Amino acid sequence: MGFPSPAQDYxxxxxxLNQLFNVNGNTLLIETSSGWAVIDKSKRPDxxxxxxVNVDGYNQFARxxxxxxxxEEGEAIEGESLDGVTVIGPVIALISAVGRDDDCPVM
Structure with missing residues (x-):
């Protein structure tokens, strides 16, 4: 029998992602064109x-x-137009993908 390696500490x-963002039944990981978005459906939107948000059957990000x-395009949804909007949840993190585009290499 030996002794435990000190390298185990390092x-x-x-x-x-599941551990970093506490992914559970209330959390969504959505793939976007630039990476991933983490949505927490249990948090109250501020x-x-x-x-x-879901507008007319399409998901999009809005402030x-x-x-x-x-x-994101700068359009305002207000008044009666909000009747067709479903808020899915607030974005708690955006994760950018690196190395997807060969025109912009990353080192």
Whole structure:
């Protein structure tokens, strides 16, 4: 029988999104064109934060500003137009993918 290796103190486990963001039944990981978005459906949306919303059957990101939702394109959804909007949840993290585009290599 030997003794435990001191190197065991420095062994690192691979990064796991489930552990980093406490992924559970209330958390969604959505793949986007630039990486991943982490959505927590259990958190209450606060004004000024980015939300994942469903508008006319399409998911998109929008910022809640006052009585309106401002989409990524700068369009405002307000008034009666909000009747067709379903808020899925606030975005708690955006994870950018690296190395997807060969025109912009990363070192």
């Amino acid at each position: 062994v690192q486990r691979p990064l796991c 004004p000024g934060i980015v939300l994942l 809640w500003m006052g009585d309106a939702l401002i989409t």
